[in-house]
Amino acid sequence: xxxxxxxxxxxxxxxxxxxxxxxxxxxxxxxxxxxxxxxxxxxxxxxxxxxxxxxxxxxxxxxxxxxxxxxxxxxxxxxxxxxxxxxxxxxxxxxxxxxxxxxxxxxxxxxxxxxxxxxxxxxxxxxxxxxxxxxxxxxxxxxxxxxxxxxxxxxxxxxxxxxxxxxxxxxxxxxxxxxxxxxxxxxxxxxxxxxxxxxxxxxxxxxxxxxxxxxxxxxxxxxxxxxxxxxxxxxxxxxxxxxxxxxxxxxxxxxxxxxxxxxxxxxxxxxxxxxxxxxxxxxxxxxxxxxxxxxxxxxxxxxxxxxxxxxxxxxxxxxxxxxxxxxxx
Amino acid sequence: xxxxxxxxxxxxxxxxxxxxxxxxxxxxxxxxxxxxxxxxxxxxxxxxxxxxxxxxxxxxxxxxxxxxxxxxxxxxxxxxxxxxxxxxxxxxxxxxxxxxxxxxxxxxxxxxxxxxxxxxxxxxxxxxxxxxxxxxxxxxxxxxxxxxxxxxxxxxxxxxxxxxxxxxxxxxxxxxxxxxxxxxxxxxxxxxxxxxxxxxxxxxxxxxxxxxxxxxxxxxxxxxxxxxxxxxxxxxxxxxxxxxxxxxxxxxxxxxxxxxxxxxxxxxxxxxxxxxxxxxxxxxxxxxxxxxx
Ligand SMILES: [Zn+2]
Numbered sequence: 001x002x003x004x005x006x007x008x009x010x011x012x013x014x015x016x017x018x019x020x021x022x023x024x025x026x027x028x029x030x031x032x033x034x035x036x037x038x039x040x041x042x043x044x045x046x047x048x049x050x051x052x053x054x055x056x057x058x059x060x061x062x063x064x065x066x067x068x069x070x071x072x073x074x075x076x077x078x079x080x081x082x083x084x085x086x087x088x089x090x091x092x093x094x095x096x097x098x099x100x101x102x103x104x105x106x107x108x109x110x111x112x113x114x115x116x117x118x119x120x121x122x123x124x125x126x127x128x129x130x131x132x133x134x135x136x137x138x139x140x141x142x143x144x145x146x147x148x149x150x151x152x153x154x155x156x157x158x159x160x161x162x163x164x165x166x167x168x169x170x171x172x173x174x175x176x177x178x179x180x181x182x183x184x185x186x187x188x189x190x191x192x193x194x195x196x197x198x199x200x201x202x203x204x205x206x207x208x209x210x211x212x213x214x215x216x217x218x219x220x221x222x223x224x225x226x227x228x229x230x231x232x233x234x235x236x237x238x239x240x241x242x243x244x245x246x247x248x249x250x251x252x253x254x255x256x257x258x259x260x261x262x263x264x265x266x267x268x269x270x271x272x273x274x275x276x277x278x279x280x281x282x283x284x285x286x287x288x289x290x291x292x293x294x295x296x297x298x299x300x301x302x303x304x305x306x307x308x309x310x311x312x313x314x315x316x317x318x319x320x321x322x323x324x325x326x327x328x329x
Numbered sequence: 330x331x332x333x334x335x336x337x338x339x340x341x342x343x344x345x346x347x348x349x350x351x352x353x354x355x356x357x358x359x360x361x362x363x364x365x366x367x368x369x370x371x372x373x374x375x376x377x378x379x380x381x382x383x384x385x386x387x388x389x390x391x392x393x394x395x396x397x398x399x400x401x402x403x404x405x406x407x408x409x410x411x412x413x414x415x416x417x418x419x420x421x422x423x424x425x426x427x428x429x430x431x432x433x434x435x436x437x438x439x440x441x442x443x444x445x446x447x448x449x450x451x452x453x454x455x456x457x458x459x460x461x462x463x464x465x466x467x468x469x470x471x472x473x474x475x476x477x478x479x480x481x482x483x484x485x486x487x488x489x490x491x492x493x494x495x496x497x498x499x500x501x502x503x504x505x506x507x508x509x510x511x512x513x514x515x516x517x518x519x520x521x522x523x524x525x526x527x528x529x530x531x532x533x534x535x536x537x538x539x540x541x542x543x544x545x546x547x548x549x550x551x552x553x554x555x556x557x558x559x560x561x562x563x564x565x566x567x568x569x570x571x572x573x574x575x576x577x578x579x580x581x582x583x584x585x586x587x588x589x590x591x592x593x594x595x596x597x598x599x600x601x602x603x604x605x606x607x608x609x610x611x612x613x614x615x616x617x618x619x620x621x622x
Contacts, residue, residue, distance in 0.1 A: 164558060164559075166558075166559040166563050166564055166567045167559075167564065167567050167568055168564050168567075168568050168572060168576070170558075170559075171557050171558060171559060171564060171576075171577060172581075172585060173585075174582075174585070174586075174587050175539070175557070175558040175559065176534075176535075176538035176539040176542075176543050176556075176557060176558040177539075177543045177587055179539040179558070180508075180512065180538075180539050180540050180541075180542075180543035180544050181543070181544070183508060183509055183512045183513075183539075183540060184512045184513075184515060184516060184544055187509070187512055187513035187516045188513075188516040188520075203496075203505065203535075203536070204496075204505070204508060204535065204536055204539040204540075204558070206505075207505055207506075207508055207509060208539075210509070211509050211512075211513065223502060224501045224502045224505065225496045225497075225498055225500075225501055225502060225504045225505040225536065226496075226498045230563075231418075231498050234498070235418060235419045236419065245418070248418055249418055251418075252414065252416050252417060252418035253414070253416075253498070253501045254414045254501055254502075255501065255502065259502075260502055263413065263501075263502060263503060265502050265503070265506055311513070312513050312514070312516075312517065315506065315509045315510045315513045316474065316510055316513070316514070318503060318506035318507075318509070318510055319466075319467030319468075319470055319471055319503050319506065319507060319510065320411055320413035320467050320500075320503055321408050321409060321410060321411055321467045321468045321471055322408070322409040322410075322411050323407050323408060323409070324407050324409050325407065
């Protein structure tokens with residue numbers, strides 16, 4: 001655990017430290033009179049937590065989504081499923097550690113799982129490319145969802161990536177082709193697919209495993225077409241200006257779970273413990289497991305042909321435009 | 330005044346990148362610096378006669394190159410871009426759109442409709458670089474999806490000519506979802522066993538390349554076109570090195586197995602027509618086709 005404290009959380013930790021100090025002092029000096037003061041501060045702390053976390057800005061949520069202690073795909077697999085058998089490799093070039101895949105049982109039900117995987121420390125992050133998958137990752141995902149189709153196992157996809165890996169090798173081996181093909185195949189896959197954005201949903205790299213019958217989002221996850229930083233760089237060119245405006249770009253992009261629900265892109269928001277999933281993994285895990293199970297229950301009796309038609313409808317309806325009367329010929 | 334002009338002035342309605350449109354009689358090739366007679370270029374394919382460089386062209390030029398004369402009927406002209414995110418960072422999105430509409434004479438970055446190639450009915454969608462570099466938002470995605478549906482309804486082949494920097498960030502997640510929308514309609518086209526020819530022109534990148542542009546049954550590319558997912562500048566920042574000459578060009582991806590043929594513009598119609606000749610014409614006659622499809 002990094003224990004990283006985000007800027008906007010500092011007042012909380014400062015007050016916590018004060019309370020701790022006072023409590024220690026009260027014990028060592030045996031001053032019972034301080035108890036009242038401690039209780040008062042604890043109430044203040046609870047209020048402070050509520051105030052800070054209840055009204056997070058979009059940029060603050062982006063920071064929570066990127067918190068190094070935030071649970072990742074393998075944590076949720078271990079937390080809510082059993083008998084995980086990890087499957088490796090794309091059968092063409094290599095094994096991309098930024099994308100994990102395998103079979104697992106959810107309350108005894110066999111499922112196929114695919115998901116981006118970030119590291120929990122620098123060393124693991126280097127191995128996993130910070131959750132940025134290359135074509136091998138997307139081809140592995142494609143192989144696994146086709147396997148799911150063959151054995152009639154539902155698919156669970158967990159999105160958590162700042163974007164697809166922007167390296168030369170990834171490009172050379174067909175990053176765009178690999179992403180396009182998995183989107184396409186998931187569009188017509190003959191088993192149910194439930195997608196959850198658990199952390200970062202960066203661009204095509206996220207959507208690469210994002211087509212499904214239900215798309216859920218953790219409360220503090222973000223999902224849009226570009227990172228706030230890249231958006232800012234494109235708009236403002238100048239590096240300093242771009243760095244200063246990234247928070248405004250996060251606002252402009254409307255990239256939070258609440259935004260996406262309003263825009264008709266996701267089906268539900270999974271509530272997180274106060275301060276984010278890393279503050280209480282077991283609560284976050286339980287909430288997500290419940291949401292996934294409920295989603296399965298909603299679609300489990302739908303015949304697969306109908307489900308695919310509904311999937312097509314679902315994505316066909318995404319987008320906002322006006323229709324004006326046709327020009328007279 | 331000099332006797333020739335660097336191509337940098339005066340936008341012209343819907344006819345490609347404005348830098349390529351000169352006011353003078355002569356134009357200098359971007360690649361080999363040859364001085365070319367503008368009228369020759371315009372009458373031909375806008376390809377440099379010395380080195381084969383393909384100048385950017387707009388949808389109208391592609392229509393005249395590809396389709397039988399007078400056969401094109403535009404559709405989806407009623408779709409208009411809105412401002413679902415109320416995007417105001419640096420510039421109001423509606424103002425941005427209005428500027429491009431004024432400059433390009435187009436309502437959006439792709440033109441869709443139907444027409445004929447050597448008498449064969451086809452559904453076509455052509456990106457135009459003069460409108461926000463051909464980028465994809467809700468309207469572009471919807472028009473592409475409807476062009477695919479038109480193929481299915483009329484039982485005719487689909488041709489998409491792509492040029493785009495990618496998904497348009499001012500529509501955020503909705504732009505991204507157009508990748509899914511278009512790809513999912515292509516699964517239906519596949520089911521209907523109708524051919525889709527994807528032509529990649531300069532440049533076809535990011536969200537467009539990672540969806541319908543990559544999903545052709547037949548993938549053609551114009552010589553020298555930049556193709557890829559990540560832009561070269563971002564790659565160079567990632568790898569902290571300069572990319573070799575020709576990285577991410579049509580020829581580069583052809584060598585790596587992602588493109589069927591690199592086709593010079595003068596051979597485009599003939600090539601596409603030859604591909605189409607392998608598929609029986611099962612298109613609906615104009616009379617039996619529903620009005621307005
Ligand atoms: Zn030349």
